[in-house]
Amino acid sequence: MFRRIAVILFLISAVSCSNDEKGLPPVVIPDNINGPISEIMVTPINITTPDKGTLLISMNNTMYKVQFNAVAQSQSNGSLSFASDTIIRDDSRAFANLGPDAIAYNPVGPNQIIFHLNDGKKIMGWLDVNSSFGGTFGQTLISTWRDPTDPAKPTAKAKSDISKFVSLYADKDGSGPGIAPVYLSVQVSKP
Numbered sequence: 001m002f003r004r005i006a007v008i009l010f011l012i013s014a015v016s017c018s019n020d021e022k023g024l025p026p027v028v029i030p031d032n033i034n035g036p037i038s039e040i041m042v043t044p045i046n047i048t049t050p051d052k053g054t055l056l057i058s059m060n061n062t063m064y065k066v067q068f069n070a071v072a073q074s075q076s077n078g079s080l081s082f083a084s085d086t087i088i089r090d091d092s093r094a095f096a097n098l099g100p101d102a103i104a105y106n107p108v109g110p111n112q113i114i115f116h117l118n119d120g121k122k123i124m125g126w127l128d129v130n131s132s133f134g135g136t137f138g139q140t141l142i143s144t145w146r147d148p149t150d151p152a153k154p155t156a157k158a159k160s161d162i163s164k165f166v167s168l169y170a171d172k173d174g175s176g177p178g179i180a181p182v183y184l185s186v187q188v189s190k191p
Contacts (some may be wrong), residue, residue: 035059042135076183104134
């Protein structure tokens, strides 16, 4: 008797699960996303060469994940710009244990980040005291960013390096003669 009840319950749950899967609506990503950014993490080739990154942005109580990768212009569907190159503040501190090659800071300075997509869509978000900025920069470089008396406190070099790094998205050769952005492949999903 117990086995029959268990089999019946299993069949009911299997049928109910299969019906739920068929009834799920497709994920709809809005054309324009505008909201606060909770986190941005980058994985550059090095401090002078942006590569991959992700950020989490929310709009209307929905979280979106934006993944961006540096690509050739012919493969690009967008670009990224920061309103200001100031990211790290005097009260910013490294937080969480991300391993020896990665670091993240919170709070960060107020800033606006805009992805301009080739199809006219736009993702516009802002950083504030609730946001964090971090990345995989390598143990050697990160060690120069730690204040010996307060390892969580970023040094002036950290502020300068990160400031120069984020400005490269709008002008990939920095102080060089060109003014081309880092071309990106941008994808948006719901995490």
